[in-house]
Amino acid sequence: MSPALPYLTLSSEEICALHETGAQTVALQAPEGLKRHLFRVTKQLRAEGFSVCISGDPCYGACDLCMETKAMADVLLHFGHAPVDDTPGVIYHFAPASPDPAGVKNALPLLEDTTVGLVTTVQHVHLLEEVKGVLAENGINAVVCDGSERTPLHGQVLGCSFEAARKTGAREILFFGTGVFHPIGVALTTGARVIACDPYTGRCEVADGDALLRRRFVQIEKARAAESVGILLSLKSGQKREELAYELAALSENAVVITMQEITPDALLNLGFDAYVNTACPRLAYDDQVRFPVPVLSPQEFEIVCGKRTWDDYAIDEIL
C-alpha cells in the first residue's frame, strides 16, 4: 500500500487480498491512537460484503494480537505494526507516517563519523532510502541492515529488538524517529554513539544511556531487600516468555510466577509484592518504573540480584 492513501482506509489491493483469503468475517485491531478510524474501516468492509468485529482492548504492538477475537473471525486485520512472528491468519496494514526525510539534516552537526548506521521504527521505515539519500548528499554514508525475524522491515528496530542496529557494526548510529527509549536501547545494546533525530520536532541529541543505567541500578539495589518477588509473565501472543519466567522464579524461594494480560500500576499495587521482574515487553521496566509502586526489574537485573550475573555483564533485555 502507498503512504499517500488516506490514513486507515483500505486500498482496493487490500480489499482484493481480503476477498482472496475467502474470509467472510474480519476482526480489526489497532493501537490506541488509530482505534477511532476502525468504524470507518468497518463500514468500508461491510460495503464489500464482509462481516466485522473490532477488538477494543489496548494494543501495543504486533506482539499483542487479539487471539480470542481472531478466533471469532476468519482473518485478523491488524493496523499500525509489522509482524513480529508468523501467526497465521493475520494481515498487517502498516499505517506509515510521513514526516519530511530532509529533517535528518538537523542531525548533521552532531555526527562525528562519515559512516553511520541508520535505524528507525516501523512507521518511518519507508522513508529510510530518502533519509539515506539526504545523508549521502551531505557526505555521510548510511548503513541500513535487516534485523531479526521479529523486525522484518529493512532498518527496523523495536523496543525489544535492536538487531538491525547491531548488524550495522557502526561506531555511530543514527536513529530517525521519536521518543527516547529506542535510541537509548540502541546505545546500550550496541555500545555505539547514538544520535536521535526526531523528524517532527527537528530536535536531535546524543542518546544518554548512562542516566537510564543509574536509575536501573537504584532499582536493583532496592530490590535486594524484597521478601516477595512477582515474576510477571505476559499472556500476550508475542510477549509470553513462559520458560524464562519459570527459570527466573527458580532463582529465589521468594519468587513466584504471576500471569498478567495488562501490567498496570494498580494491579501491581494490589498484588502487594515487594518487587517484580518483568518478562513481558522489556520497555515496561525501563520506561514505566516511575509509575510503579515498587522496583520492576528486567530478567538480567534480577539475575544480578540473585548473584547469577555481575554488574559488568549488565545487558538490556531483548526478545530476539
Place this chain on the structure above:
Amino acid sequence: MSPALPYLTLSSEEICALHETGAQTVALQAPEGLKRHLFRVTKQLRAEGFSVCISGDPCYGACDLCMETKAMADVLLHFGHAPVDDTPGVIYHFAPASPDPAGVKNALPLLEDTTVGLVTTVQHVHLLEEVKGVLAENGINAVVCDGSERTPLHGQVLGCSFEAARKTGAREILFFGTGVFHPIGVALTTGARVIACDPYTGRCEVADGDALLRRRFVQIEKARAAESVGILLSLKSGQKREELAYELAALSENAVVITMQEITPDALLNLGFDAYVNTACPRLAYDDQVRFPVPVLSPQEFEIVCGKRTWDDYAIDEIL
C-alpha cells in the same frame, strides 16, 4: 471451611481436597482486595509440595475466571466468590466476612410488613440463618430462597442475578449487605419495596430505584443521536454473551460488535464511538456511567432506542 479460620489461609480440609484432585500445579486467583494474601497462600501450598502460579489480572467475580492461567495449572483455586457456572477444574474458597447479624435490628423501624424476603451477597450468605433468627425474635418472618444456577448459595444475589429475591414473592425484601446497586437491582427486578441494611455501618434505607431510572432515561435519550454504536462483548468466562451481542448489533447499521477483556473509560474514549451497549457485567452500565465519556446502555435500553422495546417494558439486565 469455617469463617473463624484466618482470612485466606487454606484449611487442612482444603489442602486434602487439593491433594485428592491429583493436582501438582495450582493457579491462584482472587479479587483485588484479597490479592495481597496470595503470596502467603503460595508459601502454604509450596510447603505441601504444590507448584504455584498466580493470576495478576483484575478479577471481579466468578464470571471472570483466568482461563489462560488455569490452562497452565492442574487446578484453579479461586478466592472470594461462589461459582456462577460449572467450569471444571475450579475450586472455590469463599472468604466469608463476619459482621454482627444482630445489626439487622437497625432495619426494623423501616419494615412495614411482618413477612419479608431476605437476600444478601456471597460473603454474608453464611449469616442468613442468624439474621433470620434475629428477625423472628422481633416478630418478622423472613423468607430465604434459592436463586438461579448462577447464584448457588441459599439467599444469594449477584449484580447480574436477582432470582433469589424474585422467588421470595414478598412485597417487601430486606437486603443484608453493602453498597447501593444490589438493593436497587432487587427493587427494579421484583417491584418490591426493598430495605437495604448495611451490617458494618448500621445504616438502613429504602432502596430508591427511581433515581437510577431517571439517570438511565437521560442516557437513552442521549444515545438516540449516536451515529456509531459499539456493542461491547466481554471476553470474560462468565460474561461472554456472544449471541446477544450479535443480535443487538443487527438492530442498527450504526452498530458493530467490539470485544473487550476489560471495559475501561480510557478504552471507550480511544475507540471514539458515540455510544456503547454493554453485554458484559450488567453493573458496568448502571454503576459506572459517570466514569464513561458517552452513554453506555444496557441491552434492554438499546432495544428502546431501536424501537424494539417500549419504555413501559424497561427491565434491568440480568444474566440468568
